[in-house]
Amino acid sequence: xxxxxxxxxxxxxxxxxxxxxxxxxxxxxxxxxxxxxxxxxxxxxxxxxxxxxxxxxxxxxxxxxxxxxxxxxxxxxxxxxxxxxxxxxxxxxxxxxxxxxxxxxxxxxxxxxxxxxxxxxxxxxxxxxxxxxxxxxxxxxxxxxxxxxxxxxxxxxxxxxxxxxxxxxxxxxxxxxxxxxxxxxxxxxxxxxxxxxxxxxxxxxxxxxxxxxxxxxxxxxxxxxx
DNA sequence: AACTTTGTCAACCGCCTATCT
DNA sequence: TAGATAGGCGGTTGACAAAGT
Numbered sequence: 001x002x003x004x005x006x007x008x009x010x011x012x013x014x015x016x017x018x019x020x021x022x023x024x025x026x027x028x029x030x031x032x033x034x035x036x037x038x039x040x041x042x043x044x045x046x047x048x049x050x051x052x053x054x055x056x057x058x059x060x061x062x063x064x065x066x067x068x069x070x071x072x073x074x075x076x077x078x079x080x081x082x083x084x085x086x087x088x089x090x091x092x093x094x095x096x097x098x099x100x101x102x103x104x105x106x107x108x109x110x111x112x113x114x115x116x117x118x119x120x121x122x123x124x125x126x127x128x129x130x131x132x133x134x135x136x137x138x139x140x141x142x143x144x145x146x147x148x149x150x151x152x153x154x155x156x157x158x159x160x161x162x163x164x165x166x167x168x169x170x171x172x173x174x175x176x177x178x179x180x181x182x183x184x185x186x187x188x189x190x191x192x193x194x195x196x197x198x199x200x201x202x203x204x205x206x207x208x209x210x211x212x213x214x215x216x217x218x219x220x221x222x223x224x225x226x
Numbered sequence: 227a228a229c230t231t232t233g234t235c236a237a238c239c240g241c242c243t244a245t246c247t
Numbered sequence: 248t249a250g251a252t253a254g255g256c257g258g259t260t261g262a263c264a265a266a267g268t
Binding site (some may be wrong): 009010029030031032044045052081082083084085099138 | 256257
């Protein structure tokens, strides 16, 4: 399909219907092939975006509730502009929606405070500056360990300053897993380049703390009953 | 009433990573 | 193993409506 023939801009109702039908037939994959098969003069990316942000079932289209807003603010404070990741915590909401909402919210905040600093800090949360490297993660780890607040559970999300989808996925997985297991705190040391990745976590069983270590490279549990 | 500003939303763009061949 | 392709993500833009002057 030639680029100059591709349609852009708002979607028409019949295009939505066609896309919905073809996704129902072929599933949510191979978007380029799907776009061709549908006869829509749209790129695969455009089809995917339309589906993910608008046509997908179980999407909420209404206003963001107060609870959702609190969650967005909280997660954004923890993770920064990881919209897709934040969206995964809000069923029915898309990353685009949350991103848009945040931008509106951010503008309001800036107007209220009248400080450019606010924008900077909100754009670059955590770490007192942007995490340019994984060194920052290590520093944060050290800070946390020495902090007077160290009695509080260390959240897996504190390691969210990662850059690759792989890192994000691993971090997400740890986060979800720890929630599922009702784990107090997770410490995560990820070196994805060397596949020497591990994280440790603490659980309480009958009031006793138990620290365990998950080693990605060997996929084994090392239990430390301290 | 007319114009300007602000807010909201949908969509596109470019980059990066994963997967395929 | 390298190159090509597909998919995912965050940033940005532009259209439109509502609110303000």
